[in-house]
Amino acid sequence: MTLPMSDLRDLYQEMILDHNRRPHNRRNLEGADRRADGYNPLCGDRISVYLKIDGDRIREATFEGKGCAISTASASMMTDAVHGKTLDEARQLFTRFHGMVTDDSATESAPTNLGKLEVFSGVSQFPARVKCATLAWHTLKAAIEDAREVVSSEEGAGDPNA
Numbered sequence: 001m002t003l004p005m006s007d008l009r010d011l012y013q014e015m016i017l018d019h020n021r022r023p024h025n026r027r028n029l030e031g032a033d034r035r036a037d038g039y040n041p042l043c044g045d046r047i048s049v050y051l052k053i054d055g056d057r058i059r060e061a062t063f064e065g066k067g068c069a070i071s072t073a074s075a076s077m078m079t080d081a082v083h084g085k086t087l088d089e090a091r092q093l094f095t096r097f098h099g100m101v102t103d104d105s106a107t108e109s110a111p112t113n114l115g116k117l118e119v120f121s122g123v124s125q126f127p128a129r130v131k132c133a134t135l136a137w138h139t140l141k142a143a144i145e146d147a148r149e150v151v152s153s154e155e156g157a158g159d160p161n162a
């Protein structure tokens with residue numbers, strides 16, 4: 001059965017709202033090997049990402065923070081997606097996800113193959129929402145690279161809790 005596009009969009013929206021209502025992996029991670037903080041000043045979304053890393057593999061990924069439905073759902077699904085992945089695989093996921101929501105023509109020819117994460121593909125039509133959807137991923141990337149600074153799309157946006 002093929003779903004008409006409008007039904008598919010409703011389904012995607014329902015998944016995002018569901019993850020916002022019951023986010024996966026939203027908790028502090030005791031003994032985390034990596035942590036990074038992200039901030040999206042356009043919307044006010046704040047997120048901290050925690051990782052437990054064993055060798056080059058992500059054993060556990062969690063997040064804390066406050067934000068809109070899209071940023072929370074994205075963080076929920078991001079932490080699910082990178083669980084058990086190697087750091088390289090997580091970086092590749094970041095690139096593919098980023099390419100999907102920004103409609104980057106350079107990655108268009110490559111198969112997206114993002115599974116559930118494809119629910120965010122519609123975000124590319126709403127530029128103001130792209131930063132909400134990518135915040136968790138930028139913060140993940142900072143945690144992987146072990147950045148100590150708050151990730152932000154704006155200069156001088158410090159985290160008062162850091």
Ligand code: ZN
Pocket residue numbers: 040043044045067068069070071131132
């Ligand atoms: Zn937002």
